[in-house]
Each structure stands twice: as C-alpha cells, then as structure tokens.
Amino acid sequence: MRTDQAPVISRLAYAPPAYSIEHVHLEFDLDPERTRVKSRMQLRRNPWAGADAPLQLDGEDITLQSLLVDSRPYVYAQAGGGIRLDKLPESFTLELVNTCSPAANTHLSGLYMSGGAFFTQCEAEGFRRITFWPDRPDVMSRFTVVLRADPARYPVLLSNGNLIEQRRLDDGRAQATWEDPFPKPCYLFALVAARLVSRQQRVRSRDGREHLLEVFVREGDLDKTEHAMQSLVLAQAWDEQRFGLSLDLDRFMIVAVSDFNMGAMENKGLNIFNTKYVLANPATATDTDFQYIESVVGHEYFHNWTGNRITCRDWFQLSLKEGLTVFRDQEFSQDLAAAAGGESARAVRRIEDVRALRAMQFPEDAGPMAHPVRPDSYVAIDNFYTPTVYEKGAEVVRMMQTLVGREGFARGMREYFARHDGQAVTCDDFLAAMAEANPDSELARRREAFARWYAQAGTPRLRARGTYDPAQRSYTLRLQQICPPTPGQGDKQPQLIPLRLGLLGRDGSRVRMRAEGAPGAGPAEAADEVLLVLDQAEQSFTLHEVEQEPVPSLLRGFSAPVVLDDGLGDDERLVLLAHDPDPFNRWESAQRLALARLLPAAAGEELRADARYLQALRAVLHDTSLDPAFQELLLGLPGEGYIAEQLPLIDPPRIHHARQQLRRILADELRDEWERLWRELAPQGGYSPDFAGAARRGLRNLALNLLCLTGDAQWQGRAYQRVKDADNMTDRFDALAALVGSRAELAPAALERFAAMFAGEPLVLDKWFALQASAPGMTVEQVRELMRNPQFTLRNPNRARSVISTFCQGNPGSFHRADGAGYAFWAEQVRAMDAINPQVAARLARAMDRWRKLAAPYAQAAEAAMRELAAHEGLSSDCREILDKALA
Ligand code: B3K
Numbered sequence: 015m016r017t018d019q020a021p022v023i024s025r026l027a028y029a030p031p032a033y034s035i036e037h038v039h040l041e042f043d044l045d046p047e048r049t050r051v052k053s054r055m056q057l058r059r060n061p062w063a064g065a066d067a068p069l070q071l072d073g074e075d076i077t078l079q080s081l082l083v084d085s086r087p088y089v090y091a092q093a094g095g096g097i098r099l100d101k102l103p104e105s106f107t108l109e110l111v112n113t114c115s116p117a118a119n120t121h122l123s124g125l126y127m128s129g130g131a132f133f134t135q136c137e138a139e140g141f142r143r144i145t146f147w148p149d150r151p152d153v154m155s156r157f158t159v160v161l162r163a164d165p166a167r168y169p170v171l172l173s174n175g176n177l178i179e180q181r182r183l184d185d186g187r188a189q190a191t192w193e194d195p196f197p198k199p200c201y202l203f204a205l206v207a208a209r210l211v212s213r214q215q216r217v218r219s220r221d222g223r224e225h226l227l228e229v230f231v232r233e234g235d236l237d238k239t240e241h242a243m244q245s246l247v248l249a250q251a252w253d254e255q256r257f258g259l260s261l262d263l264d265r266f267m268i269v270a271v272s273d274f275n276m277g278a279m280e281n282k283g284l285n286i287f288n289t290k291y292v293l294a295n296p297a298t299a300t301d302t303d304f305q306y307i308e309s310v311v312g313h314e315y316f317h318n319w320t321g322n323r324i325t326c327r328d329w330f331q332l333s334l335k336e337g338l339t340v341f342r343d344q345e346f347s348q349d350l351a352a353a354a355g356g357e358s359a360r361a362v363r364r365i366e367d368v369r370a371l372r373a374m375q376f377p378e379d380a381g382p383m384a385h386p387v388r389p390d391s392y393v394a395i396d397n398f399y400t401p402t403v404y405e406k407g408a409e410v411v412r413m414m415q416t417l418v419g420r421e422g423f424a425r426g427m428r429e430y431f432a433r434h435d436g437q438a439v440t441c442d443d444f445l446a447a448m449a450e451a452n453p454d455s456e457l458a459r460r461r462e463a464f465a466r467w468y469a470q471a472g473t474p475r476l477r478a479r480g481t482y483d484p485a486q487r488s489y490t491l492r493l494q495q496i497c498p499p500t501p502g503q504g505d506k507q508p509q510l511i512p513l514r515l516g517l518l519g520r521d522g523s524r525v526r527m528r529a530e531g532a533p534g535a536g537p538a539e540a541a542d543e544v545l546l547v548l549d550q551a552e553q554s555f556t557l558h559e560v561e562q563e564p565v566p567s568l569l570r571g572f573s574a575p576v577v578l579d580d581g582l583g584d585d586e587r588l589v590l591l592a593h594d595p596d597p598f599n600r601w602e603s604a605q606r607l608a609l610a611r612l613l614p615a616a617a618g619e620e621l622r623a624d625a626r627y628l629q630a631l632r633a634v635l636h637d638t639s640l641d642p643a644f645q646e647l648l649l650g651l652p653g654e655g656y657i658a659e660q661l662p663l664i665d666p667p668r669i670h671h672a673r674q675q676l677r678r679i680l681a682d683e684l685r686d687e688w689e690r691l692w693r694e695l696a697p698q699g700g701y702s703p704d705f706a707g708a709a710r711r712g713l714r715n716l717a718l719n720l721l722c723l724t725g726d727a728q729w730q731g732r733a734y735q736r737v738k739d740a741d742n743m744t745d746r747f748d749a750l751a752a753l754v755g756s757r758a759e760l761a762p763a764a765l766e767r768f769a770a771m772f773a774g775e776p777l778v779l780d781k782w783f784a785l786q787a788s789a790p791g792m793t794v795e796q797v798r799e800l801m802r803n804p805q806f807t808l809r810n811p812n813r814a815r816s817v818i819s820t821f822c823q824g825n826p827g828s829f830h831r832a833d834g835a836g837y838a839f840w841a842e843q844v845r846a847m848d849a850i851n852p853q854v855a856a857r858l859a860r861a862m863d864r865w866r867k868l869a870a871p872y873a874q875a876a877e878a879a880m881r882e883l884a885a886h887e888g889l890s891s892d893c894r895e896i897l898d899k900a901l902a
C-alpha cells in the first residue's frame with residue numbers, strides 16, 4: 015500500500031512511453047485468496063526511445079512468480095513499487111506469472127470481492143494491483159482475456175469485448191475467453207466473475223448493425239433494471255442523432271456491484287456500476303434516483319467515444335474525457351427533459367447543474383485543493399476526480415459550444431475524431447480541433463485567452479456596472495474581471511468570458527438593443543439578446559438604440575462559470591424574477607433576493623422577510639404558466655454551503671439557523687398557497703418517473719415539507735400516513751423527510767416503520783441512514799448510535815458515506831460545534847476508513863477543506879483535530895495529500 019512519502023508527479027515531466035505493447039494475452043485462475051495471473055505480451059521499443067531505455071512495469075500489492083523474456087528467465091530490478099527491466103531487445107515477448115489476493119483487497123481498486131464475487135476497478139491506477147504493467151493511459155493494447163473459475167460459485171464470467179469461447183475444463187472449472195477488438199489503456203480493463211442474472215435487449219444502429227445490450231444484477235434485482243436499460247437505449251440513440259456516434263461493439267454490458275468506490279466505470283464494453291446508479295423501481299427509488307441513473311448510464315455510455323476511443327495522454331488530461339463527457343451527459347438529460355417538458359424543462363436541468371457546480375466546485379476553487387481543470391501536479395491521482403475536473407471542465411466545453419454554436423460544436427467533434435480516433439491525447443488537442451474546425455469563431459480568434467480556463471485555477475469574479483445615456487439612447491456596460499490567487503498561482507491573466515445578456519424595461523418588457531462595433535458583439539441588427547466576449551481585465555461595451563433605462567439581465571443561462579457582481583438591488587431583481595425571459599436569471603434573481611435576506615442574519619442580524627419579497631414568491635406559486643419543477647426551484651433557498659461561500663467568516667450553526675428561520679417564514683406566510691398546491695397537485699393516475707410527474711411530486715412534497723415545518727399536528731399526521739401507504743418511494747421518502755426535518759413527534763415511529771418495510775433493500779437503508787445523519791440537531795452521540803446499528807459497516811462505501819460523509823459534509827449545522835466533538839469524530843473516522851479504503855477516506859478528509867473560513871471557536875478546534883490526525887504515521891498518501899494541502 016502507498017503511504018506518506020509518495021512523490022509529487024508533475025505535468026511538465028511527461029515523457030512518452032519507451033515501449034508499446036501491441037497485444038496482451040491474460041489468463042486468470044480466479045480464487046478469492048490467491049488468484050493467479052499469467053500474461054504474455056508483445057512489446058516493441060518506440061522509435062523515440064534509446065536502445066538502452068529500460069522498461070518500467072508498475073505493480074502494487076501483488077507477488078511476482080516468474081518472468082521470461084523471449085521464453086528465457088531474465089534479470090529484473092525492484093523499482094518504484096514495481097520492476098524495471100534493462101538491456102532489452104527492440105522487440106520481444108514478455109511472459110509473467112503473478113498472484114494477488116482479491117479477498118484481502120479492501121481498497122476496492124484492482125481485483126476485489128463483493129458479496130462473494132469478483133469485480134475489478136482499474137481507473138486510475140488499479141491495473142497495477144492485478145498484474146505488472148506500464149500503468150499509464152498512453153499505452154494502448156489489444157487484450158485477449160481467459161477466465162477460469164468454479165462454475166458453481168461464479169457461473170457468469172465476463173470481460174471486455176466479444177466472447178469467443180466458453181467451455182468446461184477437465185478439472186470441472188469453467189473457462190471463458192474474451193477478445194476486445196479495440197486497443198485500450200489498461201485502466202479500461204475489466205472482469206467480472208459472479209452469480210448474476212441479466213436483462214437483455216437488442217438494438218440496431220443507423221448503419222443496420224445489431225447490438226446486444228445487457229444489464230447484469232444479482233438474482234432478485236431484475237425487477238429494478240428496466241429504467242437503466244431504457245436509459246441505455248436512449249443514450250445509444252441520442253449519441254447517433256446528436257453527434258453521429260454509433261456503438262462500435264456487438265455487445266455492451268452493464269454490471270451492478272454494491273461495493274464500489276464511486277458512481278460507475280466506463281470499461282470498454284463492460285461498464286461496472288455502483289448499484290445505486292442501476293437499480294430502481296417505483297417502490298425503492300425516488301424521482302431523483304431515476305434521474306441520476308439516466309445521467310450516469312448516459313455518461314458511461316458516452317465515454318465509449320469520449321474517453322475510450324480517444325483517451326488521455328496522461329492523467330493531467332483527465333478533463334479531456336471527464337469534462338467533455340459530463341457536458342455530453344448534461345446535454346443528453348437536457349434534450350430528454352426538453353422532449354418531455356419543453357424549453358422550461360431544459361432550463362430546470364440547466365439550473366440543477368449550475369446549482370451543483372456552485373455548491374461543490376466553487377468552494378473547491380476557493381479552498382486549499384483549488385487546481386486548474388488541467389492540474390499541474392498531484393500525489394494521488396484519485397484525489398483529482400474532482401468537481402473542477404468534471405463539472406468546471408464541462409462548463410469549459412459548454413463555453414466552446416456557446417462560442418462556436420451547436421452546429422460548429424458538432425463540426426469540431428467530427429474534426430476531433432477525424433484527427434485522434436485511437437489515440438491518447440491532451441486537452442490542447444481537443445481545443446485545437448474545435449477551434450480549427452471553426453476558424454471564423456471567437457474561439458479560434460482568441461484561443462490563447464480561452465486556453466487559460468484549462469491552466470488557471472480559481473473562479474473569476476466579474477463586476478458589471480451599466481449607465482444609461484438617454485440623449486444617445488445608449489447603455490454602456492463597464493466590465494472588470496479578476497481571478498483571485500489560488501495555491502501555487504498568484505497573478506492570473508484575464509480569461510475569455512462569453513457573456514450572454516438581455517435588457518428589460520422596469521415594467522418587465524423586453525428592450526431591444528444594437529451591439530454594433532463592440533468587439534465580440536453579436537449581430538449588428540437590433541436584438542433581444544447579445545453575446546459579448548470578454549478577454550480583458552477591464553473593458554466597456556456600448557449598446558445602442560436602447561429606448562429606455564434598462565434592467566440588465568447578465569450572464570444568461572450561466573454562460574460562464576464566474577461569480578457575477580452586477581450591483582443590482584431588490585427593485586431590479588424583482589423585475590427579473592417576474593419577467594426575465596431567461597429562466598436561469600429568473601431563478602438567479604430569486605436566489606439573490608433570498609441571499610440578501612439570509613446573509614445579514616447569518617452574520618448575526620435579525621432576519622427580515624419583507625412583504626414585497628413574500629409577495630413575489632406568492633406570485634410565482636400563483637403563476638399557472640410555470641412548470642411546477644421550475645416553481646419548486648424558484649422557491650428553494652440557497653444551500654447552507656453556498657450561503658457560507660458568500661461570507662468572509664462563517665458560523666455554520668448560525669447559517670443553519672437563519673436558513674431554517676426563513677424556511678419557517680415561507681411556510682407560515684404562504685401557508686394558504688402550500689395547502690392549495692397540496693390539493694391541486696394530487697396525483698393523476700399511477701406513478702411514473704417522467705418529467706411531468708416528478709415535477710408535480712416535487713412541488714407538492716415541498717408543500718408538505720413546509721406544512722409540517724409549521725408544527726401543525728394534522729399535517730404531520732398526514733405525512734405519517736403517507737410513510738405508511740404511499741405507492742412510490744418519492745412520496746414515501748419525502749413524507750419521512752418532512753417528519754424528520756420538522757422534528758415531529760411522529761418521526762421516530764415513522765423511521766422505525768420505514769426501516770422495517772425495507773429491511774432487505776440496502777439502497778433504501780442507505781437513504782434511511784443518510785436522512786438521520788442529515789437531520790437538524792443531530793449529535794455526535796446519535797451518529798455513533800446509528801453506526802452501532804447491525805446494518806452499518808465501514809466496508810461498504812455507500813453505507814459508510816450515508817452516515818459519516820452525510821453528517822460531516824451534509825449537516826454543517828450539527829457537525830460544527832464549539833466543543834469540536836464533530837471534528838474529533840471526523841478525525842477518528844478518517845483514520846479508521848483510511849486503514850480500509852484510502853480513496854474513500856481521502857474524500858471524507860475533504861470535509862475540512864474550508865476550515866480557515868470558520869469563525870472562532872470553530873477554526874481553532876478544527877485545526878487542532880486536523881493537526882492531531884496529520885501527526886499519525888502510516889496515513890495513506892491519498893489522505894496525506896489532502897491534509898497537507900488543507901494545513902499548508
Ligand atoms: N471514470 C470513472 C471514474 C474513475 C475514478 C477513479 N478513482 C467514472 C466516470 O467518470 O465515468
């Protein structure tokens with residue numbers, strides 16, 4: 015295992031591999047205690063390598079048994095955790111035998127056991143825990159894989175590509191041989207040996223080719239696979255339709271496993287998924303679960319082209335595949351939503367994505383782990399599967415689309431595949447293909463300024479101030495951008511910011527404008543909306559033929575991942591909330607109005623919710639032209655973490671209290687509206703997780719939640735009844751959450767009932783644990799009590815996260831305590847988890863990222879707990895990296 019002293023890997027130190035492996039033949043004799051791996055590879059020295067170039071093979075927690083070069087024993091040296099071979103011929107065959115122990119592998123990286131079956135996870139550096147190999151993404155090889163195992167325990171034997179042979183051996187074991195026709199890096203290797211059943215579906219791609227799609231699960235879970243399969247079918251059709259990308263394999267498999275470090279993995283032709291992102295039926299999964307499954311199934315499927323056919327040269331380029339693939343899955347979900355609920359449904363998805371970006375990525379960009387979308391260095395690459403690489407990376411790709419248009423973007427994608435199919439490339443290569451396919455675009459003209467999005471960490475702040483000149487009928491916007499310093503990066507250059515904007519009259523009417531002459535401005539004719547392209551620290555744009563003093567609606571659709579200071583006051587925000595044709599900015603106005611009330615209260619002043627504000631929200635709830643999902647977003651208050659980011663110094667319990675107070679005011683003051691909505695949004699027909707149904711449930715259950723918060727025993731009784739008899743998990747769980755969230759007397763009984771109903775459903779129990787860990791007023795002792803539940807275990811990442819991460823990262827009002835008990839608990843759990851699974855532990859370690867922003871006495875208590883934890887020897891390099899950065 016890798017501990018403390020791991021070296022820092024630096025991007026600029028990249029050197030291409032000395033040897034290529036054209037083909038590998040792998041044989042596995044699968045045994046939980048001692049699996050034997052035999053590999054035979056054809057290697058060739060690359061033209062750029064000198065004749066004396068050594069071959070470095072990585073290896074971790076595995077035992078080498080024998081090594082032959084061209085069938086003869088060969089001397090090797092132990093080096094860098096693996097082995098090094100010197101003085102090799104130009105081309106040769108290398109044969110290795112090694113063993114590994116899947117049953118002892120609690121890291122869930124490499125080959126491991128879950129529920130008595132074999133699974134793999136190789137990204138980023140798990141393959142070296144299976145066999146010796148140059149474990150880097152720029153070594154791409156064709157794999158043939160032979161699996162041998164006891165058919166009584168492991169009747170299903172899977173690997174990447176096509177099944178070419180299956181037979182019974184003389185010793186009674188089963189043998190399966192798989193061949194993947196596409197060269198791939200080892201991180202995309204996968205195998206599964208398990209007792210599983212599958213749902214199958216045949217689909218045809220545009221060229222007439224037939225494909226078999228399969229979803230494998232444990233017996234008894236087959237009734238929870240329909241939605242995942244449907245999502246897969248939709249993803250396959252969407253990628254053809256939107257990007258002309260067809261499935262390139264005869265067979266595409268998804269396998270669900272309950273012990274898994276993250277969401278899912280895009281192994282070529284054999285995706286392995288956390289059960290959480292596969293299994294769903296109306297009785298066990300919520301609308302949100304159904305939605306996540308759609309997007310994760312899409313995401314992994316889309317990787318087949320963006321990630322697998324074209325992969326990363328090195329791990330610093332991770333966003334090449336992740337940012338692009340998140341962008342693709344977001345577009346997929348938006349297109350599906352729009353097909354079901356129109357443009358407003360598309361906007362709902364966009365707002366959800368931005369909300370997640372601001373809740374997760376903005377704090378990261380402002381904290382000790384801030385790193386560019388293309389990082390410059392790392393100790394443990396697994397620590398860099400971050401919201402910055404994923405979600406900010408997706409925003410960077412989205413800005414490219416904004417700058418070149420949808421058509422231009424599709425053209426750029428075609429160019430990217432024409433140039434790089436089958437290669438391992440860099441973020442720069444993607445940008446070059448996109449820009450060069452669109453030579454007349456602002457992206458091409460100002461590529462250098464745009465490229466800073468990959469190089470500079472931190473969220474740019476954009477200040478905008480407008481002045482109207484009635485004599486000239488012109489409106490001048492002065493814009494300033496600065497990007498705050500981040501660890502290791504002091505001075506920054508201005509970035510290229512696409513700023514989509516419109517103007518409104520005070521009466522809410524649209525005000526047209528002509529943007530002629532402004533560099534990067536849109537059409538010269540008068541228009542409702544323009545796209546300005548900024549690339550200077552300070553610049554001004556004048557908009558002409560503006561007939562009245564306007565209210566500016568800036569950064570429409572969140573056209574760039576920046577923090578905008580538009581200097582607007584309540585009057586203007588109320589106009590935008592009521593009338594902005596851009597749904598994103600309507601929502602943003604509601605968020606800002608709420609923040610204007612919450613921030614003073616979070617800093618210690620009395621909370622004031624004025625009549626004008628309440629009236630505006632009442633009007634939203636009355637507006638029958640609005641989609642209920644959009645109404646729900648407009649009424650939702652900013653999260654505690656987002657509020658905290660707006661303050662120089664934070665007192666998390668006080669923030670929690672202020673937010674709860676405002677929720678309570680909304681509950682009381684708009685009570686008649688909530689009661690009306692409850693009645694009017696009653697279900698029409700049976701449950702279906704479609705957009706419209708989910709939207710109605712979402713708003714109706716918000717109403718129930720707030721009605722329970724008023725403390726009204728009748729509403730709490732109604733919620734209790736729903737926990738008992740709801741016909742779907744969304745309504746049942748939301749009712750339970752309403753009781754727990756309002757600390758109702760009925761909450762304990764409801765929790766007990768719920769647990770009894772779902773004793774055999776691990777994913778539902780995760781929700782049950784998480785709901786309690788996130789409950790207001792939760793104490794550390796109560797969390798410990800939850801951990802004493804016989805169903806709790808640290809060894810299952812979903813379960814451990816449902817209690818520990820939920821409490822430490824999702825319940826700031828309870829976790830941060832003056833006596834530091836929450837921090838001591840955190841330190842203890844990080845240590846315990848680190849001994850089992852460093853990747854999961856390092857995630858949990860990040861709960862303290864923002865400790866320097868804490869007010870007294872929290873900051874002092876947090877630092878003490880962190881220093882004490884850091885003093886322990888034997889922490890993994892994963893955790894060490896996080897702690898060192900946080901304390902630096
Ligand atoms: N590529 C995987 C993530 C691997 C994480 C390794 N620690 C899932 C995804 O992004 O699709």
Ligand code: ZN
Pocket residue numbers: 313317335336339
């Ligand atoms: Zn991904």
